[in-house]
Amino acid sequence: xxxxxxxxxxxxxxxxxxxxxxxxxxxxxxxxxxxxxxxxxxxxxxxxxxxxxxxxxxxxxxxxxxxxxxxxxxxxxxxxxxxxxxxxxxxxxxxxxxxxxxxxxxxxxxxxxxxxxxxxxxxxxxxxxxxxxxxxxxxxxxxxxxxxxxxxxxxxxxxxxxxxxxxxxxxxxxxxxxxxxxxxxxxxxxxxxxxxxxxxxxxxxxxxxxxxxxxxxxxxxxxxxxxxxxxxxxxxxxxxxxxxxxxxxxxxxxxxxxxxxxxxxxxxxxxxxxxxxxxxx
Numbered sequence: 409x410x411x412x413x414x415x416x417x418x419x420x421x422x423x424x425x426x427x428x429x430x431x432x433x434x435x436x437x438x439x440x441x442x443x444x445x446x447x448x449x450x451x452x453x454x455x456x457x458x459x460x461x462x463x464x465x466x467x468x469x470x471x472x473x474x475x476x477x478x479x480x481x482x483x484x485x486x487x488x489x490x491x492x493x494x495x496x497x498x499x500x501x502x503x504x505x506x507x508x509x510x511x512x513x514x515x516x517x518x519x520x521x522x523x524x525x526x527x528x529x530x531x532x533x534x535x536x537x538x539x540x541x542x543x544x545x546x547x548x549x550x551x552x553x554x555x556x557x558x559x560x561x562x563x564x565x566x567x568x569x570x571x572x573x574x575x576x577x578x579x580x581x582x583x584x585x586x587x588x589x590x591x592x593x594x595x596x597x598x599x600x601x602x603x604x605x606x607x608x609x610x611x612x613x614x615x616x617x618x619x620x621x622x623x624x625x626x627x628x629x630x631x632x633x634x635x636x637x638x639x640x641x642x643x644x645x646x647x648x649x650x651x652x653x654x655x656x657x658x659x660x661x662x663x664x665x666x667x668x669x670x671x672x673x674x675x676x677x678x679x680x681x682x683x684x685x686x687x688x689x
Contacts, residue, residue, distance in 0.1 A: 441531065443616055443646040444494040444517060449526035451487040451512055451671075486512045488671035489526070494616075499638065499648040501662035501679065503655075503686055509671040510651045514618045517649070532615025532646060535560065537605060537622055549580055549589035549596070549604055556608035570611045577637075578607035579630065599626045610637045617641055618649040635660045655683055 486509045494500055502510040515521040517528055518536035543552050553574050557567035575581040580588040580600060593601060606622045622634065638648055638661050650661055658665060658679065665682035667675040675682050 445529040453484040501658040501665040504668040534616035537609040545594040613644040
């Protein structure tokens with residue numbers, strides 16, 4: 409009689425046979441795109457002192473004729489080897505004492521100040537909003553809104569279509585019962601002018617939006633509106649940078665903070681950690 413085949417049952421076996429089972433493929437993480445790369449940036453100001461004829465044209469011409477260096481030049485190393493990468497969707501706070509280099513760094517990123525050494529790369533055009541942004545004081549708020557929109561690259565039709573929303577957001581179309589958009593900007597307080605600048609800049613999405621102390625001006629109601637709008641801009645666009653001495657604004661707006669001290673990055677990390685360390689200093 410022919411031998412019967414043996415049937416194995418895994419339950420009866422001392423140990424199940426080893427079978428190579430491929431590991432499940434790891435879920436691909438969504439790629440986070442960098443928007444700004446700051447690579448070992450230095451910025452040195454050269455300040456002419458009180459000597460050398462107080463920087464007069466006559467003394468300058470004399471130095472050029474004699475090929476002499478100007479006397480009394482002081483070098484201020486405002487930014488010292490700063491490096492970091494910013495990513496799409498981040499709101500980054502820049503904090504530090506007055507004169508630490510925060511605003512200078514923003515101007516470098518915006519292309520307003522070329523770094524002395526180092527490189528800055530950006531995906532798109534950075535837009536700098538500050539309380540000292542140039543606007544024309546002899547023109548009405550209405551005209552400045554249109555000119556500001558055109559300066560941001562809007563067409564005339566887009567600027568006119570955005571006008572009502574900008575005027576309403578600023579609150580200047582009905583400020584203490586008066587329509588200040590019809591008045592020259594020289595009649596505005598500093599807080600009113602800051603409201604208008606922010607409202608114009610916030611009327612469109614930006615690849616990289618940089619705000620220098622804009623939220624420190626105006627009343628609490630407008631600050632809350634500004635913070636809410638920045639959160640919207642984070643969803644619609646790239647990256648937001650905020651320079652502020654108000655830790656409340658930083659907490660309400662930012663998820664990452666870079667602490668600048670004497671031109672150096674002292675700390676870079678999650679908002680809560682950096683702000684806590686800064687307030688303990």
